[in-house]
Amino acid sequence: MLFRLENLSHRYSDGTLAVDNVSLSFAKGERIAMLGTNGSGKTTLLHHLNGILRPTSGRVYFEDKALAYDSKSLLDLRRRVGFVFQDPNDQLFAPTVKQDVAFGPLNLGLPADKVKEVVVEALRTVGMAESAEKPPHFLSLGQKKRVALAGVLAMQPETIIMDEPTSNLDPRATSEILHLLLQLNKEKGITLVLATHDVDMVPLFANRLYILNRGRLVSEGTPKETFSNTELIRKVNLRSPRITHLFEVLKKENNIPIDEELPLTISEARKEILKLLDMENMPKQERDTAT
Amino acid sequence: MLLISVMSPTPVVPIIAFLTSTILLLYFARIPYRFYLKLLWYPIIIIAITCVIIALFFGYQEPLTEINLLGLRWTVFKDGITLGFNTFFRVAGGLSTQFFLVLTTPMTSILLILRKARIPLVLIETSLLIYRYIFVFIEVMETMHTAQELRLGYSSLIKRLRSTSLLIANLFIRTLEQGERTFTAMNARGYDGNIRILEDLPKPRKAALAGIALFDALLVALAFIIMNVRIV
Numbered sequence: 001m002l003f004r005l006e007n008l009s010h011r012y013s014d015g016t017l018a019v020d021n022v023s024l025s026f027a028k029g030e031r032i033a034m035l036g037t038n039g040s041g042k043t044t045l046l047h048h049l050n051g052i053l054r055p056t057s058g059r060v061y062f063e064d065k066a067l068a069y070d071s072k073s074l075l076d077l078r079r080r081v082g083f084v085f086q087d088p089n090d091q092l093f094a095p096t097v098k099q100d101v102a103f104g105p106l107n108l109g110l111p112a113d114k115v116k117e118v119v120v121e122a123l124r125t126v127g128m129a130e131s132a133e134k135p136p137h138f139l140s141l142g143q144k145k146r147v148a149l150a151g152v153l154a155m156q157p158e159t160i161i162m163d164e165p166t167s168n169l170d171p172r173a174t175s176e177i178l179h180l181l182l183q184l185n186k187e188k189g190i191t192l193v194l195a196t197h198d199v200d201m202v203p204l205f206a207n208r209l210y211i212l213n214r215g216r217l218v219s220e221g222t223p224k225e226t227f228s229n230t231e232l233i234r235k236v237n238l239r240s241p242r243i244t245h246l247f248e249v250l251k252k253e254n255n256i257p258i259d260e261e262l263p264l265t266i267s268e269a270r271k272e273i274l275k276l277l278d279m280e281n282m283p284k285q286e287r288d289t290a291t
Numbered sequence: 292m293l294l295i296s297v298m299s300p301t302p303v304v305p306i307i308a309f310l311t312s313t314i315l316l317l318y319f320a321r322i323p324y325r326f327y328l329k330l331l332w333y334p335i336i337i338i339a340i341t342c343v344i345i346a347l348f349f350g351y352q353e354p355l356t357e358i359n360l361l362g363l364r365w366t367v368f369k370d371g372i373t374l375g376f377n378t379f380f381r382v383a384g385g386l387s388t389q390f391f392l393v394l395t396t397p398m399t400s401i402l403l404i405l406r407k408a409r410i411p412l413v414l415i416e417t418s419l420l421i422y423r424y425i426f427v428f429i430e431v432m433e434t435m436h437t438a439q440e441l442r443l444g445y446s447s448l449i450k451r452l453r454s455t456s457l458l459i460a461n462l463f464i465r466t467l468e469q470g471e472r473t474f475t476a477m478n479a480r481g482y483d484g485n486i487r488i489l490e491d492l493p494k495p496r497k498a499a500l501a502g503i504a505l506f507d508a509l510l511v512a513l514a515f516i517i518m519n520v521r522i523v
Contacts, residue, residue: 050479052475052478052479071483075481075483078478078479078480078481079481082479082480083476083479085472085475085476085479087472089427089469090469090472090473090475090476091473091476092423093419093420093423093424093473093476093477094399094419094423094488095397095398095399095402095419095422095423096397096398096399098489099399099488099489102487102488102489103477103480103482103486103487104480104481106487106488106489107480107481107482107483107487108481112489112490115489116489119489133397135398135423135426136423136426137423137426137427137430151480152480155480155481
């Protein structure tokens with residue numbers, strides 16, 4: 001297992017118990033989504049994965065070894081596990097895009113030539129190569145998010161954690177980020193861990209879905225399994241993807257014969273609809289062939 | 292050029308400095324002249340007023356003339372006028388050379404040069420962060436200001452004062468929070484107390500360097516030669 005959390009709890013100094021006894025684990029190459037309402041503890045939980053926060057109780061295992069918090073182990077962990085923050089303004093601090101992306105690799109002690117190489121490569125991957133010399137305040141939010149991702153990519157991590165990668169983005173920027181992430185997972189085998197409350201995005205992205213509610217882990221499984229438990233989804237103040245909801249209503253209110261597993265994405269819905277249309281056409285076709 | 296023009300005892304050298312940087316900016320760096328005028332306008336007005344005051348109120352040798360000021364007789368001195376003129380042109384020369392630096396040189400290059408000049412790292416790193424977050428906070432301030440204005444926070448003098456103080460207090464808290472979050476984010480990318488900057492300054496051409504040195508030397512020489520030329 002790449003990561004294993006064992007009875008992890010985190011209590012902030014003001015007394016809030018943000019993460020409450022969470023145990024979970026996932027493997028290399030997975031695409032994980034953490035779903036939960038605002039304040040459900042997603043961000044706090046993720047901050048444990050690269051040592052930004054230390055658990056109040058419980059343990060974090062990375063590649064079956066408990067995390068150590070001395071500066072050398074942390075540097076090694078942070079090279080391998082990159083963290084992209086929700087607000088890119090928190091992350092982009094340098095006067096130019098290029099300088100910002102170079103920050104991580106320089107901290108790893110790479111020589112200047114190598115740094116320039118990885119910076120160019122990372123900016124190209126996220127499609128921001130032309131803006132290398134621009135100051136971050138000239139960029140749009142979507143562009144800033146991509147630069148923030150480049151800043152992490154330049155450290156060549158094996159796992160990327162992103163906190164709300166698509167929040168406040170327009171539809172186009174959202175789908176660009178999503179495709180970029182899927183491509184990184186597919187081509188470079190980068191493990192992805194995303195915190196989000198964008199339920200429509202989850203089935204497009206994740207192969208494993210965790211749901212957090214008030215700091216507790218309330219559900220674990222594939223998006224399909226999880227979203228078919230509509231009662232739970234509602235109880236934790238989330239909702240199903242719009243498409244799924246539509247099919248649920250059609251099934252319940254109109255008694256349309258739909259599978260137990262409701263479609264989650266547009267492509268699944270398309271298949272389901274075509275199947276239903278076929279069923280209707282079937283008798284007619286049979287009649288036609290009979291005559 | 293800044294030093295020379297600020298320290299020059301006559302207005303001639305700063306005028307040359309002013310013209311040179313203005314020409315360089317407008318024709319070579321292609322700064323729109325409206326923008327340049329706007330930049331110069333306010334400081335020049337303030338300096339002009341200051342320098343008139345200096346000209347009228349300073350000096351103690353060679354009375355030039357007496358003016359009637361609200362029934363008071365006021366003596367204006369020659370050296371006061373000279374000082375006023377000098378100050379005005381020195382500042383104008385200094386301003387234009389500063390604008391030249393600010394408008395043409397990217398922040399990273401300035402920081403790299405400062406580092407080469409062995410300025411303490413703390414100062415350089417602080418200015419790097421300040422430079423970036425000034426823009427973030429200008430945005431935050433504008434948003435908060437608009438939000439206050441929309442809820443009529445600036446509709447009377449008292450409200451205006453109150454809103455402004457709230458704005459400043461909140462902005463201050465925001466800077467502290469931002470600092471905390473930026474620190475966390477930097478840590479997540481392996482920050483160890485030193486901000487490393489990627490060095491990739493283009494090597495200055497020898498001819499250009501020599502040209503700059505020659506020009507500055509000429510200015511210094513000129514300043515010495517015409518040291519005794521007075522306007523009045």
